[in-house]
Amino acid sequence: MSDPYAVLGVSRDAGPDEIKQAYRRLARKLHPDLNPGDKSGEERFKDVNNAYQLLGDPEKRKRFDAGEIDETGAERPRQQYYRDYAGSPQAERYASDAGYADFDDGEDPFADLLRQAAHARANRRGQNLHYRLPVTLADAIEGGTRRLTLPTGGTLDVAIPAGVVDGQVLRLRGKGAPGASEGGPGDALIEIEVLPDPRFQRDGDDIALELPVSLHEAVLGGRIRVPTPTGAVEMGVPAGSNSGTTLRLRGKGAPRRGGGRGDQLVRLKIVLPKAPDPELERFISGWEAGKVFDPRAEATP
Template sequence: MRNPYEVLGVAPADTSAEIQSAYRKLAKKLHPDLNPGDKTAEEKFKEVAGAYDLLSDAEKRKRFDNGEIDASGTERPQHQYYRDFASSDQGHPYADMGGFGDFMDSDDAFAELLRRGQRGRANRRGQDMHYHLPIDFVESITGANKRLTLPDGSTLDVKIPPGMVDGQTLRLKGKGAPGAGKSGPGDALIEVEVLPDRRFTREGDDISLELPISLSEAVLGGRIRVPTPTGDVTMSVPKGSNTGTTLRLKGKGAPHRGGGHGDQFVKLKMVLPKASDPELEAFVSNWSKGKEFNPREDRMS
């Protein structure tokens, strides 16, 4: 397995924030959900996720930097040897207390300290595991059920609650690394990335949408279909609407923490046909009031 710093393209001196930023860029590029059927991208994603899992954990990163574990998180041979030697029960004089059997005295405070350390190692909670999950903008508003592909090829089902924001972290209890002895497993910490949407933008719990309308709809008004995160709805365009006219769809935004929803704001943009229309040109040429109207007069004075 390659050096995790090389996999992420970072240096050992880089901060945790710099490492996280490098990981997010690579994960967004290589995630299996964004590269369906691409086995090469999937294998690279597993490698990147494994490297980030090690370097995002301060204790693991320190042990790797000190040469105590390798890039896969496995104890290096010399450490494994001493651990197995100390834990052997084949009559070795130090077996019961991890290599300190000859120094034990029931009244010795040092002996009690070693006993506590021995018990702590035997019952240790599993490590928390860190993952990255991209979701669509609409999924962040409505919620979704997602399946996360883990570095080892296994999967984890994740329920995305409605109203998630970019960078928010979900904690799945007991879905991390297994613990030792009587202690339970760690948790899975899943950082959610909300992918940009070409239609919607979000500000707080409100969302916005720019919607093209025709000249006829702008002048005469009418009923038009408007996309929302929960599906299309019908909205009335008032007569005489301009580019920049903003209408509100109440309750079509993101969920409020205490209940209810924000609103969706629809900003109208009048668009003329791409091809020239002789009939329209003739009308405008003969439209005297249109020639008299100067839309820049109030704005530029």
């Protein structure tokens, strides 16, 4: 991956909000689920995700800017400090309780404290690692498994529970950084980012959609196809429907914690043809009841 600032298209002094906005814009554009079959876009999406994993974390960004880690998050070669001698005979002496044997006469409590601290360091648990995983609204509602590409090039398969919400953190136990000796690895903490869908808006467990209908469908009613986050369904439009009429598709929302599902609320919007229709104009011109009907007067309280 190239310079993460260049990948996101931001300057090196960009603030956190600017970085997040740039990432969201690119993620919406390049997400593989929204661009099936686009291999080059998929690779760019991985670069964008990796860049944000680095720059979206203040500590990692600080270390990258200081030259301590590279664009993949890997440590860069640096000057030798005491901590770099880990694993050497000298370090092993102080990483185990053997280094404090000289202080132990069987009665010294300070020696016991030193030995316990050394034992804890020698068996230190690995650090938790933090990642962000963008998912579509359909993924968030139905759940499933998505693969997360790590800055190191590895991958994690993340099981997404149905009904997950934006900002929710999933814990993958034992998938973090390795620990020392018997300490065991840390966990991977996955923050879910639900990508906006221009068609739908989520309101708790319900999903809202504004749906265009023709004048013919609004006046005479009928059955129409309605998109939902998980696929289109049929819905009946009552005769005499107005713009603003809201219909309910039960059970087509997000799963509820206590069981069941929310609904999809479909708000109708009457749309006339773009091209003028002489026949429709003639009808309206001769429609006497339409001339005296004043919808604004009826709307006045």
